Amino acid sequence: MLIYYFIAALLAYLFIKRRFYLSKIKSIPSTKSLPILGHTFILLAGSKSIGRFIKTIQKECKRICIVWFGLIPYIVVYNAEDIQTILRNSKEIPKGQSYNFLKPWLGESILISDGQKFRQNKKILVQTFHKSNLLDFLPIFNNNAENLIQNFAKHVGKGEFAADLYLATGAMFNLLGTTLGVHRDILTEEEAFNYSLSVEKMGEFLYTRHIKFWLKPDIFFYFSNLKKRQDHHLNILNNLTDRVILGKKKEFDERKSSSVTKFDKNNNVLFLENFFSATKLNGEGFTLKEIKDEVMTMMFAGQDTTTVTLGFSLSLLGIHQEVQDKLYKELEEILGLSDRDINYEDIQKMVYLGQVIKETWRLFPPINGFMRVPIKDINLGQYIFPKGTPLLCSLFLLHRNEDYYPNSNRFIPERFNSENDKTRPPYSFLPFSEGVRKCIGSNYAMLVVKVFLAKILRRYKVICNQKQKDFKLSLQLTVRRKEGFLISLDPRK
Numbered sequence: 001m002l003i004y005y006f007i008a009a010l011l012a013y014l015f016i017k018r019r020f021y022l023s024k025i026k027s028i029p030s031t032k033s034l035p036i037l038g039h040t041f042i043l044l045a046g047s048k049s050i051g052r053f054i055k056t057i058q059k060e061c062k063r064i065c066i067v068w069f070g071l072i073p074y075i076v077v078y079n080a081e082d083i084q085t086i087l088r089n090s091k092e093i094p095k096g097q098s099y100n101f102l103k104p105w106l107g108e109s110i111l112i113s114d115g116q117k118f119r120q121n122k123k124i125l126v127q128t129f130h131k132s133n134l135l136d137f138l139p140i141f142n143n144n145a146e147n148l149i150q151n152f153a154k155h156v157g158k159g160e161f162a163a164d165l166y167l168a169t170g171a172m173f174n175l176l177g178t179t180l181g182v183h184r185d186i187l188t189e190e191e192a193f194n195y196s197l198s199v200e201k202m203g204e205f206l207y208t209r210h211i212k213f214w215l216k217p218d219i220f221f222y223f224s225n226l227k228k229r230q231d232h233h234l235n236i237l238n239n240l241t242d243r244v245i246l247g248k249k250k251e252f253d254e255r256k257s258s259s260v261t262k263f264d265k266n267n268n269v270l271f272l273e274n275f276f277s278a279t280k281l282n283g284e285g286f287t288l289k290e291i292k293d294e295v296m297t298m299m300f301a302g303q304d305t306t307t308v309t310l311g312f313s314l315s316l317l318g319i320h321q322e323v324q325d326k327l328y329k330e331l332e333e334i335l336g337l338s339d340r341d342i343n344y345e346d347i348q349k350m351v352y353l354g355q356v357i358k359e360t361w362r363l364f365p366p367i368n369g370f371m372r373v374p375i376k377d378i379n380l381g382q383y384i385f386p387k388g389t390p391l392l393c394s395l396f397l398l399h400r401n402e403d404y405y406p407n408s409n410r411f412i413p414e415r416f417n418s419e420n421d422k423t424r425p426p427y428s429f430l431p432f433s434e435g436v437r438k439c440i441g442s443n444y445a446m447l448v449v450k451v452f453l454a455k456i457l458r459r460y461k462v463i464c465n466q467k468q469k470d471f472k473l474s475l476q477l478t479v480r481r482k483e484g485f486l487i488s489l490d491p492r493k
């Protein structure tokens with residue numbers, strides 16, 4: 001009985017709140033929605049209906065739109081000027097509680113926290129991911145790319161296959177190697193893939209809790225099937241990470257008490273070392289739980305994003321053979337016929353490859369969008385972002401805005417050559433966001449993707465038989481192809 005009273009009270013509260021919101025957001029356009037469910041039924045109905053919904057938004061709402069998640073309005077923003085205002089006002093428009101559902105997994109890590117804790121941890125991470133340190137990761141990336149090529153070999157000349165498993169495992173080994181120092185020999189490919197699958201699932205659960213608004217309150221979530229599935233995947237993630245961090249901390253303490261205090265990049269992991277030796281603002285060291293939260297955050301933020309970048313790049317190159325030919329020529333000029341590892345000088349010369357990757361990020365931004373919540377009413381002249389209303393910055397829609405990208409659905413890497421770069425308005429290309437909450441992994445991602453694509457394309461010609469318009473897109477937290485990254489391979493030599 002009590003539960004019915006609770007639900008009735010909750011609905012009454014949401015209705016009153018809805019009326020309050022409506023008075024403030026009436027100048028912002030929306031599309032047709034149902035009375036209580038809002039647009040939720042469309043968002044749950046699958047990729048075709050979401051695709052149609054996106055087209056309706058583009059047609060009916062030029063620069064901004066309300067999408068109702070049940071009784072809660074989310075203001076979807078996809079014009080460069082408003083996104084600039086949002087990202088430049090991080091104090092008045094913080095992340096709010098957008099990632100709070102991930103707290104059981106990521107604790108108070110950099111992705112979730114605000115204020116002093118955020119600034120202190122971000123400083124350490126930005127130093128760790130500085131370009132000069134990333135170069136030490138190149139042997140790991142080269143080695144993992146070589147393993148991927150060997151795994152691909154069994155599909156050469158044998159028709160279409162889904163590359164997802166191989167790409168996800170490669171991305172996982174990269175992250176495990178660079179943040180935890182876990183090498184391929186202590187983990188099977190299957191274990192690495194299962195770990196990456198659990199990371200992917202956690203992102204899916206975060207999205208589901210936002211869409212299925214009835215699962216938002218912890219009390220309903222706690223008794224749901226989703227919670228059981230979340231616990232299962234959390235277990236997989238915790239087991240490996242706990243084991244590795246404990247081992248590395250022991251090694252660090254032993255080294256500290258002996259005379260060998262020097263960092264040795266062949267045996268120690270810079271990411272962990274920086275946290276083991278850093279002190280917090282209160283003068284204390286980081287606890288193992290705090291370090292683990294940051295490690296998990298790197299896995300979450302870096303795994304799916306690099307996997308889908310590789311998947312979409314290969315799919316698009318497989319469709320646009322003329323782009324692949326031009327790219328192959330660039331790679332031949334830089335690397336000749338040798339199979340040697342790729343070094344930093346090579347990376348710097350891979351200019352056209354950089355344009356291909358950026359155009360892939362434009363069409364299929366790995367992070368579909370991100371949320372902010374104003375702590376006070378923000379007056380933008382034409383309209384208000386009311387205090388407490390979620391703002392959803394849609395990178396997918398921003399990157400397909402015809403004002404910034406004519407023929408926006410077409411794959412044209414030359415949009416990102418140095419000349420065209422100058423003509424694009426600020427904040428119109430934001431795969432990594434911008435400002436104080438900008439991604440720390442942008443250089444890391446570019447490096448990984450360049451090494452992997454260069455190695456794959458030198459060895460194989462990639463073919464994709466689907467058309468871009470036929471991709472069944474899953475537009476959750478990350479953008480993916482529902483049918484998998486289907487490609488086929490022919491040998492180059």
Ligand code: HEM
Pocket residue numbers: 110111112122297298299301302303305306309365366367370371430431432433436437438439440441442444445
């Ligand atoms: C193609 C690859 C990647 C893309 C497109 C991407 C994109 C993004 C975006 C859009 C955000 C902002 C999210 C928000 O504001 O809510 C973000 C944040 C973040 N990313 Fe990435 N990311 C990528 C790879 C990586 C990698 C490889 C790492 C680390 C290994 C990483 C670590 C982070 C972290 C820690 C944050 C939170 C930053 C903060 O809150 O200040 N990302 N990423």
